[in-house]
Amino acid sequence: MLLAELEIHHSRPVQPTRRIALGHMVLPVDPAPGFGGLLLGAIIAQHLDGVDDDYVPDVHRLIDEIATGHRVVQPRLRHRFQLDRHGLSHSTHRLIGDGDDISFDFATTGTDLAQVLGAIYAVERLALEHRRLIVPVLQKAARWRGPIGASMIAYLAGSQTTTLAALADPSGWAMQMLGFELGAEKPSKRLVTKAFRARMRDVHPDHGGAEIDAAKAMSDLAEARRILG
Incomplete structure (x- = not known):
């Protein structure tokens, strides 16, 4: 199932000019960061290591400027944004859901800098109130140095769980948990504390809970209490 694209x-890469345009976008960001925010952050985390070190401070500066809503002067990092896509190659990045699991599919054909700038340009297409919530996620992504997987998703989302239902509707998931x-x-x-304690007794191995699933169940319950608290 496609969650974001x-x-x-x-x-x-062989052309002397540096131009960027945006194509198809599916970027749900509510509730923040949403699957769209996670995908944009993952693009930056995946590709920033391949950007020249001299440009990295400018990337951070540009991300901060996007949050202000002010127009940023072109070109940016020697790349010019345009609406016309004629003659350009393209890369497609997706966030995919499979059951409770989510994964990234990066189909990159251009430079790392082009992917990073494309993700930043995409944030500019969002409403300002969403932009201000997504920019901190991009800054966190720019500091990420681990694998692009579940641990990064939890880090970007500020969550202890990475199940699809929890990321799609945190409050609803927590209520059900x-x-x-x-x-x-x-x-x-x-009431949240009372329900949490009762559910913890149910899943704890000492009270008949399945030992193999207990650690995850207790972690999910703690996250549900945090969300509702």
Whole structure:
């Protein structure tokens, strides 16, 4: 299942000019960072290591400028943004869901810098209120040095779980995890704590819970309590 997608059109590496345009975009960002924000962050984390060290401070500066809503003067890092995609090659990046698992598919044909700039340009297409929520995710992604996988997703999302349902609707997932009716009024902190303790007893191996699943279940319950708390 396609969760997010970004198509970046760019000059071929052998061409002397450096141009970028955006193609097809599926970037849901609500609730933030959303699957779109995770994909944009992953593109930066995947490709920033391949960017010349001299340009990296400018990448961070550009990300910060995007959050202000001010127009940034062209060209950016020697690349010019345009609407026309004629004559440009393209790279396509996707976030894919499979059951409860999510993974990235990077089909890169251009330079690393073109991919990073394409992700930043895509943030500019978002409404300002969303932009301000996504920019911190991009800055976190730019500092990431680990593998592009579940640990990075949790880091970018600020979550202890990376299940599809939890990332798509954190509050709804947390309500269901703790046994509250989906769509009901948000429970009080006292009720959340009571439900958390009851569910923890249910899943703990000492009380008959399956030992092989206990660690994940307890981690998910703790994350559900954090979300509702």
